[in-house]
Amino acid sequence: MNSFFHWEIIGEYLPLFVEGTWMTIKAAIICVIAGTCWGLVLGVGRLAEARHGFWKHFLRYAVQWPIRFYVSFVRGTPLFVQILLIHFALMPMLINPSDGLLISGDLAREIRSQYGAFASAVLAITLNSGAYVSEIFRAGIQSIDRGQSEASRSLGMTYLQTLRKVILPQAFRRMLPPLGNNAIAIVKDSSLASAIGLAELAYAARTVSGAYARYWEPYLTISVIYWVITLLLSAFVQHLERRLGKGEAR
Amino acid sequence: MSFKKLAVFASSILALTLTVATATAAEPTYVVGAGGTYRPFEFETPQKELVGFDIDIIKAIANVSGFKIKLVSTPWEGIFATLAQGDRDIIVSGITITDKRTQMVDFSLPYFPAEQVIITGPDAKVTGLADLKKLQVGVVNSSAGDIVVSDEVGKSNTAIHRFDNTPLMLEELYRSGVDAAVGDVGVIKFYIKSHPEKKFKLVGDAKFTRQYFGIAVKKGNKELQDKINAGLKKIVADGTYAKIYKEWFDANVPTLPLQ
Numbered sequence: 001m002n003s004f005f006h007w008e009i010i011g012e013y014l015p016l017f018v019e020g021t022w023m024t025i026k027a028a029i030i031c032v033i034a035g036t037c038w039g040l041v042l043g044v045g046r047l048a049e050a051r052h053g054f055w056k057h058f059l060r061y062a063v064q065w066p067i068r069f070y071v072s073f074v075r076g077t078p079l080f081v082q083i084l085l086i087h088f089a090l091m092p093m094l095i096n097p098s099d100g101l102l103i104s105g106d107l108a109r110e111i112r113s114q115y116g117a118f119a120s121a122v123l124a125i126t127l128n129s130g131a132y133v134s135e136i137f138r139a140g141i142q143s144i145d146r147g148q149s150e151a152s153r154s155l156g157m158t159y160l161q162t163l164r165k166v167i168l169p170q171a172f173r174r175m176l177p178p179l180g181n182n183a184i185a186i187v188k189d190s191s192l193a194s195a196i197g198l199a200e201l202a203y204a205a206r207t208v209s210g211a212y213a214r215y216w217e218p219y220l221t222i223s224v225i226y227w228v229i230t231l232l233l234s235a236f237v238q239h240l241e242r243r244l245g246k247g248e249a250r
Numbered sequence: 251m252s253f254k255k256l257a258v259f260a261s262s263i264l265a266l267t268l269t270v271a272t273a274t275a276a277e278p279t280y281v282v283g284a285g286g287t288y289r290p291f292e293f294e295t296p297q298k299e300l301v302g303f304d305i306d307i308i309k310a311i312a313n314v315s316g317f318k319i320k321l322v323s324t325p326w327e328g329i330f331a332t333l334a335q336g337d338r339d340i341i342v343s344g345i346t347i348t349d350k351r352t353q354m355v356d357f358s359l360p361y362f363p364a365e366q367v368i369i370t371g372p373d374a375k376v377t378g379l380a381d382l383k384k385l386q387v388g389v390v391n392s393s394a395g396d397i398v399v400s401d402e403v404g405k406s407n408t409a410i411h412r413f414d415n416t417p418l419m420l421e422e423l424y425r426s427g428v429d430a431a432v433g434d435v436g437v438i439k440f441y442i443k444s445h446p447e448k449k450f451k452l453v454g455d456a457k458f459t460r461q462y463f464g465i466a467v468k469k470g471n472k473e474l475q476d477k478i479n480a481g482l483k484k485i486v487a488d489g490t491y492a493k494i495y496k497e498w499f500d501a502n503v504p505t506l507p508l509q
Binding site: 012013014016087088091092097108109117195197206207209210212213215 | 328330
């Protein structure tokens with residue numbers, strides 16, 4: 001056994017694994033929160049409709065259709081491709097020392113060299129998961145009986161009030177399991193960012209396997225770490241489900 | 251068809267089969283793995299055909315040593331494992347011969363002198379390796395450049411950005427994602443020649459000792475190693491090597507330590 005596995009090479013690169021774990025967790029937390037918010041915006045926009053006049057057309061052509069197009073594009077292309085597209089094409093166009101559209105000059109240089117890969121990875125994963133979350137929200141909202149929103153509207157509540165006080169609290173409970181799945185997917189998908197040099201868990205394993213041409217130890221190690229993270233995450237989601245589910249228990 | 255004709259026909263078929271069989275036995279086919287993103291050593295044409303300096307060299311060696319090769323594009327990451335697994339017999343992919351690698355695979359005699367070089371943008375003030383300590387540095391994962399930079403700033407340092415290939419690393423440098431990069435001088439010079447508008451600067455350092463590229467075979471495959479070495483000596487002696495070198499680089503054909 002000792003001759004087959006050389007766990008000491010993991011010890012040699014331990015800081016890379018520790019920082020990598022931390023980076024994976026950090027990126028996942030930001031992406032889950034931002035992706036859920038972005039998905040809520042998209043999901044509500046996707047369902048927004050008006051009966052008459054200007055708003056009917058505005059909502060359909062300027063809100064619903066662009067969101068449909070976006071969701072279709074994001075869900076129809078690989079996240080890996082999106083990460084490369086954002087890091088090597090979109091971000092350099094926006095933030096660039098010589099002619100960035102958003103930020104240029106020394107600040108741009110500083111941002112790109114210190115946080116470039118992190119920012120690109122977080123942006124790509126957030127934009128990606130937003131599209132999936134929007135579908136979860138849409139399904140969740142549509143699953144609440146139409147009579148409820150009709151009832152609250154006849155009580156004099158506005159559309160947004162109805163959404164916030166009546167529909168979303170109930171819908172959220174139903175959305176929790178798929179949202180939990182999405183969060184787990186984000187943790188795992190963050191490994192794709194190692195391709196743009198983000199020092200997360202998969203990057204640590206790639207570095208070690210590259211240096212020693214050994215594959216069992218580094219990839220088993222990060223598998224276990226990913227597994228522990230996702231197990232903790234699903235335990236947390238189950239806890240939330242139990243707490244929020246109390247109202248529905250009979 | 252008369253019996254005589256049939257007999258001639260049958261025996262010619264037999265002879266043909268035998269010729270083919272002996273030819274195959276005499277000329278074994280080896281699977282050669284090479285990366286596809288290491289211009290000008292090996293890269294893919296739009297028709298997915300592998301070309302480059304390394305490819306020409308291994309073809310010339312195969313030609314004089316009497317074996318056939320089948321080229322297979324192989325990603326750099328995990329390329330050494332393909333030898334141990336038996337997926338490839340030979341790896342020629344601009345591999346610098348290092349002690350660590352010599353423990354995992356067997357190398358041919360050196361076929362190309364390579365060294366590392368620091369690349370920066372036009373206004374960077376880097377004069378040597380020591381200046382990289384406070385900077386974000388790009389390297390190709392597990393390349394010789396990675397090893398040098400890891401020694402200098404610590405291998406677990408997250409200021410090292412490891413990429414899959416040289417073009418990706420240089421793109422990140424061009425986009426200011428890293429402040430400097432360390433790579434192989436052959437590839438870098440070829441890149442600068444074809445992209446003068448990026449205004450990259452080259453900086454040397456005394457710590458970059460001269461290194462050599464070698465052709466890798468599975469650890470212990472002495473027979474194949476000998477064949478490759480004999481072939482390499484032959485193509486150097488008969489001028490084929492110099493001809494290939496001039497085609498890809500310049501007229502300063504190096505003297506290889508072929509002992």
